Amino acid sequence: MNDLFLRACKRQPVERTPVWIMRQAGRYLPEYRALRSRSDFLTMVRTPELAAEVTVQPVELIGVDAAIIFSDILVVPEAMGLGFEMEESKGPRFPRTVRTRHDVGALRVPDPMKKLRYVVDAIELTKRALRGRVPLIGFSGSPWTLATYMVEGGGSRDYQHVMRMMLDDPETLRELIDKLTESVRMYLEAQLAAGADALQIFDTWAGVLPPDHFRKWSLEPIFNIVSRLHRDGQPVIVFCKGANHALRDIAQTGADVVGVDWAVDLADVRALIGDRVAVQGNLSPSFLYGSPGCIRREVRAILAKYGAGEGHVFNLGHGVFPDVPVDHVRAMVDAVKEESGVFHRG
Amino acid sequence: MNDLFLRACKRQPVERTPVWIMRQAGRYLPEYRALRSRSDFLTMVRTPELAAEVTVQPVELIGVDAAIIFSDILVVPEAMGLGFEMEESKGPRFPRTVRTRHDVGALRVPDPMKKLRYVVDAIELTKRALRGRVPLIGFSGSPWTLATYMVEGGGSRDYQHVMRMMLDDPETLRELIDKLTESVRMYLEAQLAAGADALQIFDTWAGVLPPDHFRKWSLEPIFNIVSRLHRDGQPVIVFCKGANHALRDIAQTGADVVGVDWAVDLADVRALIGDRVAVQGNLSPSFLYGSPGCIRREVRAILAKYGAGEGHVFNLGHGVFPDVPVDHVRAMVDAVKEESGVFHRG
Numbered sequence: 136m137n138d139l140f141l142r143a144c145k146r147q148p149v150e151r152t153p154v155w156i157m158r159q160a161g162r163y164l165p166e167y168r169a170l171r172s173r174s175d176f177l178t179m180v181r182t183p184e185l186a187a188e189v190t191v192q193p194v195e196l197i198g199v200d201a202a203i204i205f206s207d208i209l210v211v212p213e214a215m216g217l218g219f220e221m222e223e224s225k226g227p228r229f230p231r232t233v234r235t236r237h238d239v240g241a242l243r244v245p246d247p248m249k250k251l252r253y254v255v256d257a258i259e260l261t262k263r264a265l266r267g268r269v270p271l272i273g274f275s276g277s278p279w280t281l282a283t284y285m286v287e288g289g290g291s292r293d294y295q296h297v298m299r300m301m302l303d304d305p306e307t308l309r310e311l312i313d314k315l316t317e318s319v320r321m322y323l324e325a326q327l328a329a330g331a332d333a334l335q336i337f338d339t340w341a342g343v344l345p346p347d348h349f350r351k352w353s354l355e356p357i358f359n360i361v362s363r364l365h366r367d368g369q370p371v372i373v374f375c376k377g378a379n380h381a382l383r384d385i386a387q388t389g390a391d392v393v394g395v396d397w398a399v400d401l402a403d404v405r406a407l408i409g410d411r412v413a414v415q416g417n418l419s420p421s422f423l424y425g426s427p428g429c430i431r432r433e434v435r436a437i438l439a440k441y442g443a444g445e446g447h448v449f450n451l452g453h454g455v456f457p458d459v460p461v462d463h464v465r466a467m468v469d470a471v472k473e474e475s476g477v478f479h480r481g
Numbered sequence: 482m483n484d485l486f487l488r489a490c491k492r493q494p495v496e497r498t499p500v501w502i503m504r505q506a507g508r509y510l511p512e513y514r515a516l517r518s519r520s521d522f523l524t525m526v527r528t529p530e531l532a533a534e535v536t537v538q539p540v541e542l543i544g545v546d547a548a549i550i551f552s553d554i555l556v557v558p559e560a561m562g563l564g565f566e567m568e569e570s571k572g573p574r575f576p577r578t579v580r581t582r583h584d585v586g587a588l589r590v591p592d593p594m595k596k597l598r599y600v601v602d603a604i605e606l607t608k609r610a611l612r613g614r615v616p617l618i619g620f621s622g623s624p625w626t627l628a629t630y631m632v633e634g635g636g637s638r639d640y641q642h643v644m645r646m647m648l649d650d651p652e653t654l655r656e657l658i659d660k661l662t663e664s665v666r667m668y669l670e671a672q673l674a675a676g677a678d679a680l681q682i683f684d685t686w687a688g689v690l691p692p693d694h695f696r697k698w699s700l701e702p703i704f705n706i707v708s709r710l711h712r713d714g715q716p717v718i719v720f721c722k723g724a725n726h727a728l729r730d731i732a733q734t735g736a737d738v739v740g741v742d743w744a745v746d747l748a749d750v751r752a753l754i755g756d757r758v759a760v761q762g763n764l765s766p767s768f769l770y771g772s773p774g775c776i777r778r779e780v781r782a783i784l785a786k787y788g789a790g791e792g793h794v795f796n797l798g799h800g801v802f803p804d805v806p807v808d809h810v811r812a813m814v815d816a817v818k819e820e821s822g823v824f825h826r827g
Contacts, residue, residue: 293767293770294767295767295804298765298770299770301771302771302775302776302779303771303772303775342744343765343767345743345763345765346745346746347746378744379725380745380749398688398690398692398723398725399726400692400693400726421639421641421644421689424639424641424642424648425644425647426648429648429649430648433648456639456641458639458641
């Protein structure tokens with residue numbers, strides 16, 4: 136197996152820096168769009184054969200060093216009893232919201248082998264389809280990020296309902312977060328059991344919270360999940376977008392790798408936490424609109440920021456945009472492969 | 482005059498922490514909505530009597546310690562030759578965009594006494610209406626933030642056009658930024674001449690840029706503006722939203738005050754730059770959806786984070802949301818006034 140990614144996660148020696156891309160199985164790939172034109176998004180997520188097929192696409196078409204199972208973080212709330220709709224133009228929406236103690240009480244902690252079996256099956260199928268070429272990453276949203284979606288009923292600009300719950304009714308939010316923590320933990324365990332070689336926890340809405348509230352409502356639940364996972368060496372990546380104020384704390388959740396967005400200097404990050412964890416990132420996804428030559432220059436700059444030695448997993452600082460030219464994505468991956476060797480000799 | 486705000490900006494002793502609110506002249510105020518129902522947004526911006534009236538409203542109705550002239554950062558691009566539309570639901574839009582060297586070449590550096598005279602007049606009118614009760618803040622968008630709007634043609638999710646220009650055609654972006662730098666500088670000079678007691682530069686899209694690009698494209702132009710302003714003691718506030726990675730650099734632009742969003746610990750900020758500048762912030766605007774009691778608790782937490790001593794201007798970490806209850810805004814202002822005295826005795 137190409138295990139560059141797993142070795143980098145553990146800060147072990149590699150010949151070059153590994154690279155994968157958040158949302159790499161997605162619309163920027165013509166081959167994805169071809170499949171997608173015949174099935175809607177949720178059908179693809181819920182059909183293991185389709186999920187496995189698009190999961191493998193970027194490995195074969197782009198040459199990334201890890202696959203990540205094609206799914207959505209909102210499958211967990213859906214399995215807990217909320218509906219789930221996907222309007223392509225507007226992003227995900229829940230037809231119902233979770234606003235009261237009664238709403239939270241009605242949510243179940245789902246048995247992933249029943250309610251999320253399609254993800255488990257997709258992971259098993261994908262592992263076979265990958266034939267050991269690269270590791271497979273499983274993932275989940277963080278409890279805080281899932282709670283935000285569930286309380287707001289979708290994306291939000293002002294987060295008014297979840298903030299009101301946090302401030303005025305913290306017991307209800309606590310109950311919701313606790314149920315989510317248990318649900319996410321069991322879901323990630325099931326993904327490990329199905330063969331996932333690594334896990335990533337996406338805390339997409341970390342940046343909504345001021346530091347103290349972030350520690351309490353987002354980071355503690357993540358710590359509770361990571362510390363209780365039964366792992367056999369599989370690394371865990373924790374990515375709290377917009378929480379660069381708390382990198383030292385994130386590095387102490389038990390994560391092997393801390394993901395960072397583009398709004399931070401990778402040399403600073405390494406100096407702060409590089410003795411404890413590997414670091415994943417951090418090219419701006421907007422930079423993929425630049426020409427391949429510029430992309431190579433920016434890739435080189437990021438590799439140089441991290442500098443010589445182990446513990447860097449190259450990635451974007453957020454998911455790849457759907458309208459980026461596929462050649463630009465390939466240019467990024469090629470640049471990482473061709474430019475990073477020099478940082479790993481000696 | 483209540484000069485608490487000006488003294489805090491200069492880190493001089495105050496009896497209590499001053500407070501004002503970004504977008505304090507806005508839709509959360511019933512009295513604003515009453516005026517707004519009779520004139521559209523741009524008419525209000527362009528009619529000095531109306532602009533002055535809504536500028537004074539939060540001083541009288543909410544009790545803030547500073548007024549900020551009612552206007553919009555996009556009046557500068559408009560004065561440079563772009564049109565400007567405001568769709569209330571969608572935010573600002575330019576009917577034309579700036580994408581090519583030719584587009585940039587067609588832009589004029591406007592004489593503010595001609596093209597932005599309505600702002601100058603509004604400041605003079607407002608100064609008279611305020612009758613010395615509180616200082617009046619003038620403002621502008623930063624060159625980078627204005628350039629982003631002009632190139633994208635409005636708000637953006639992916640910033641693809643401005644990023645492409647930055648990477649593939651930096652000479653054109655440089656020309657645009659240089660024109661904006663000169664335009665903003667002259668505009669701010671005119672506001673000072675009209676009687677503005679302080680200035681704020683809003684770099685709303687600072688967080689879009691990785692650190693090195695932020696320094697080059699956003700911070701250098703801000704430095705070039707601040708260092709060349711002819712001031713008679715009027716403080717300058719620089720607020721680069723999402724650029725907390727660069728607080729030390731922002732503190733060296735010549736700003737008297739550095740604004741920060743909510744995603745940073747105010748004690749950390751003070752430790753980092755508090756010996757050089759005052760700090761403005763940093764309650765999350767979403768927290769105003771909480772109850773007045775909770776708002777008071779969060780206000781107290783922020784005051785305690787900054788701690789005893791001078792140099793704190795209380796504000797939100799971003800503009801107030803239009804649907805926040807006015808009583809909650811008032812609760813925040815009252816809490817700052819009542820809870821902050823203890824940090825200024827001694």
